[in-house]
Amino acid sequence: MTACQARINALLDHYLPKEEATTPLYQAMRYACLNGGKRLRPYLAYQSAALFNTPAQIIDPVAVAIELIHCYSLVHDDLPAMDNDDLRRGKPTCHKRFDEATAILAGDALLTLAFEVLSQTDGLQSDNCSTNLKLIQTLSRAAGPFGMVQGQALDLAAEGKVLSYEQLCQMHHAKTGALIAASVQCGAIASNASENDLEELHKFGLRIGLAFQIKDDLLDVLGKSETMGKKPGQDVKNQKCTFVTLLGLNTTSEYLNTCYTQSLIHLAPFGQKADPLRSLAAYIVGRET
Amino acid sequence: MTACQARINALLDHYLPKEEATTPLYQAMRYACLNGGKRLRPYLAYQSAALFNTPAQIIDPVAVAIELIHCYSLVHDDLPAMDNDDLRRGKPTCHKRFDEATAILAGDALLTLAFEVLSQTDGLQSDNCSTNLKLIQTLSRAAGPFGMVQGQALDLAAEGKVLSYEQLCQMHHAKTGALIAASVQCGAIASNASENDLEELHKFGLRIGLAFQIKDDLLDVLGKSETMGKKPGQDVKNQKCTFVTLLGLNTTSEYLNTCYTQSLIHLAPFGQKADPLRSLAAYIVGRET
Numbered sequence: 001m002t003a004c005q006a007r008i009n010a011l012l013d014h015y016l017p018k019e020e021a022t023t024p025l026y027q028a029m030r031y032a033c034l035n036g037g038k039r040l041r042p043y044l045a046y047q048s049a050a051l052f053n054t055p056a057q058i059i060d061p062v063a064v065a066i067e068l069i070h071c072y073s074l075v076h077d078d079l080p081a082m083d084n085d086d087l088r089r090g091k092p093t094c095h096k097r098f099d100e101a102t103a104i105l106a107g108d109a110l111l112t113l114a115f116e117v118l119s120q121t122d123g124l125q126s127d128n129c130s131t132n133l134k135l136i137q138t139l140s141r142a143a144g145p146f147g148m149v150q151g152q153a154l155d156l157a158a159e160g161k162v163l164s165y166e167q168l169c170q171m172h173h174a175k176t177g178a179l180i181a182a183s184v185q186c187g188a189i190a191s192n193a194s195e196n197d198l199e200e201l202h203k204f205g206l207r208i209g210l211a212f213q214i215k216d217d218l219l220d221v222l223g224k225s226e227t228m229g230k231k232p233g234q235d236v237k238n239q240k241c242t243f244v245t246l247l248g249l250n251t252t253s254e255y256l257n258t259c260y261t262q263s264l265i266h267l268a269p270f271g272q273k274a275d276p277l278r279s280l281a282a283y284i285v286g287r288e289t
Numbered sequence: 290m291t292a293c294q295a296r297i298n299a300l301l302d303h304y305l306p307k308e309e310a311t312t313p314l315y316q317a318m319r320y321a322c323l324n325g326g327k328r329l330r331p332y333l334a335y336q337s338a339a340l341f342n343t344p345a346q347i348i349d350p351v352a353v354a355i356e357l358i359h360c361y362s363l364v365h366d367d368l369p370a371m372d373n374d375d376l377r378r379g380k381p382t383c384h385k386r387f388d389e390a391t392a393i394l395a396g397d398a399l400l401t402l403a404f405e406v407l408s409q410t411d412g413l414q415s416d417n418c419s420t421n422l423k424l425i426q427t428l429s430r431a432a433g434p435f436g437m438v439q440g441q442a443l444d445l446a447a448e449g450k451v452l453s454y455e456q457l458c459q460m461h462h463a464k465t466g467a468l469i470a471a472s473v474q475c476g477a478i479a480s481n482a483s484e485n486d487l488e489e490l491h492k493f494g495l496r497i498g499l500a501f502q503i504k505d506d507l508l509d510v511l512g513k514s515e516t517m518g519k520k521p522g523q524d525v526k527n528q529k530c531t532f533v534t535l536l537g538l539n540t541t542s543e544y545l546n547t548c549y550t551q552s553l554i555h556l557a558p559f560g561q562k563a564d565p566l567r568s569l570a571a572y573i574v575g576r577e578t
Contacts (some may be wrong), residue, residue: 012405023446026434079393105365105438108397109434109439113434116425118425119425121423130418132418133408133418136407137424144401144402149397150312150314150398154499
């Protein structure tokens with residue numbers, strides 16, 4: 001994962017516009033992306049492609065696009081009108097470091113840039129064109145009004161309410177699961193994987209996406225602010241319905257393990273080649289940040 | 290133009306998600322789009338395609354995507370942290386009708402949906418795939434950090450400052466010119482037009498884009514709130530540098546006519562077929578709203 005982080009940081013540095021003096025827009029875009037992120041989603045895309053022996057440089061543009069979309073979503077989610085967060089990975093959030101208008105625009109620009117990166121046709125064969133369109137379709141669907149944006153809207157609408165278990169799962173599926181699952185799928189789409197393989201990897205992505213969120217809920221109760229780079233206890237403060245408030249600590253921990261075990265079933269068809277994805281699933285449930 | 294408006298309204302109604310009760314997201318997306326807009330940019334795409342006898346149904350998805358991008362930009366531009374506008378076409382702006390968080394998310398969702406619409410591959414031949422990628426490239430470039438978003442950032446940075454004539458042109462070129470020019474180009478790209486024709490149409494689009502903005506500046510001084518659906522005098526109130534503050538009323542009016550005349554030069558190669566585009570240019574300089 002460290003190698004993937006270095007690769008994505010270099011690629012983001014390449015694709016992001018260089019800072020210039022007239023407006024803070026480009027500086028804010030770079031601040032929002034080049035901030036020590038885990039690069040979990042690009043890693044999933046690379047490792048999913050590696051199952052099919054697809055070289056990493058084929059995946060570079062889609063990995064960059066995925067991370068740009070993820071970073072835009074964090075900038076907008078942190079805004080005062082949304083989650084109103086002051087800190088992100090131990091540093092001031094984008095609207096705190098710059099201002100609200102700049103943060104809104106930086107998010108808009110990162111989202112738009114993601115699709116520009118995926119549309120670059122230089123040197124593409126026409127059969128690669130149809131692959132790129134499928135990548136754009138998969139990511140826009142996962143990020144838009146039927147995916148991530150809907151998830152954030154459901155999250156805001158849920159504040160102060162008690163959700164059913166199904167409603168909580170639906171919200172997290174849209175908010176984080178869709179983009180994580182799309183990241184796994186994109187590595188396979190770019191490898192011209194079979195429908196069967198795409199299906200298994202999609203299911204794997206959805207399970208680890210859910211595991212990721214359950215772990216987040218646990219960390220908000222059990223985590224330490226030094227390792228997390230943000231204050232724990234935000235969910236209780238914001239009266240959020242979480243797996244912990246709904247199921248209690250013990251059942252939530254058990255449920256996390258169930259999701260982990262279930263995710264591994266979908267990797268069985270890929271044999272030893274899927275070991276990096278297995279390690280990643282283990283990392284997601286074991287992480288402390 | 291009335292027929293185009295009806296066509297785009299029906300298409301937007303089809304592509305936008307239907308309202309549902311859990312969150313106000315879909316309702317806000319529809320509110321932001323189905324609001325009596327002029328549909329100027331889709332009209333440009335259709336009429337540019339008509340120069341090459343391309344059927345309107347080929348242009349439908351790109352016309353919808355262009356209008357979705359335009360509507361998202363209005364929602365975000367109106368936000369309190371940006372231009373802080375309460376009225377848009379005589380009705381409450383999206384964040385006034387709903388709330389700020391919903392308006393931010395609705396804008397994000399409209400932008401993402403635009404690219405989803407352009408990525409739909411059902412029934413596309415592989416040579417159409419490369420056309421769709423070029424459309425996505427053209428629109429993302431015009432809308433993103435080198436186009437519309439940059440223009441809005443330049444606009445915000447200019448508040449209370451006196452810009453040079455070149456700086457004012459650069460700002461408007463990015464803020465409104467880029468998407469208007471891209472709309473004209475997209476009709477031609479979808480028609481597999483020659484590089485020469487694309488170039489002329491791009492130049493036509495940039496001239497009428499500039500004319501559109503000059504007219505906006507004039508209307509802010511000379512317009513009546515009943516016909517405009519918003520209060521005039523906002524530029525002076527917000528201490529904005531405009532063509533009127535920079536050049537005075539008379540010179541600005543003359544400059545508007547110069548832009549109009551220059552735009553027509555680029556339509557000469559297309560003969561009588563370009564008459565609807567000529568009428569549109571005349572409409573832009575003559576409009577009262």
